[in-house]
Amino acid sequence: MARVPKPVGAPALVPPAERSDRRPLLIAAAAGAAVVVLGAIGIALLDGLSATGISPASGVDRTSGPQTGGAQTGGAQTGGTPPGLTTPSIPDDGAAIDIAAGVDHPETSNAATVLGGYFTAINERRYTDAFAVFGPDSRVVDTGLEGFERAQVSSSIESQRITAVCDAGADVIEVDVTFRSTQAPELGVEGQACTDWELRYELVGSGADRLIRKAPPINPPQAC
Secondary structure: OOOOOOOOOOOOOHHHHHHHHHHHHHHHHHHHHHHHHHHHHEEEEEEHHHHOOOOOOHHHOOOOOOOOOEEEEOOOOOOOOOOOOOOOOOOOOOOEEOOOOOOOOOOOEEEEEEEEHHHHHHHOOHHHHHHHHHHHHHHHHHHHHHHHHHHHOOOOOEEEEEEEEEEOOOOEEEOOOOOOOOOHHHHHHHHOOOOEEEEEEEEEOHHHOOEEEEEEOOOOOOOO
């Protein structure tokens, strides 16, 4: 019997059996992408990369457990490294975060306190403390502490530096930061074990109690 051409733009007809077979593969692929993304991003909370979208439908219940700072911290175990992942050594480069010459915004010191504390917590495997630096409207909070820890467990940060600070609205500042991360390749961007980042952190609140809302990339992350 002759085939009838499908009109342009019409949806493809997929036999039920084929759809049933492929759907688990698609779900698995999406889940794998989310893990890779968070591994590179949880360090830096990237809302700007296409791969950074961790869905609120991650299955994490954000309504239970104690609150610390701006983010939910209940329920997860911290400090371990899953089998097959090697925890890199923690760099010892002095200050928690450097400030580039010429950065003189009055909130620079507070920004350094917040972000320096965040990076130090990542390096010291204090994931509950690091997670608590995110504000309640950050997309990273949607992953929950357990998902955040799984993504960060192989990550270490070095050469972190504030390069600019500016106002971005009432009680909001933007802080440009460069740093280098090392991580298990399977948790890195495009399989990278070492990545150079340039991010713009949005901090909300006041003083040294500001919380991170997001950190879109200023430029795409680069392998190092």
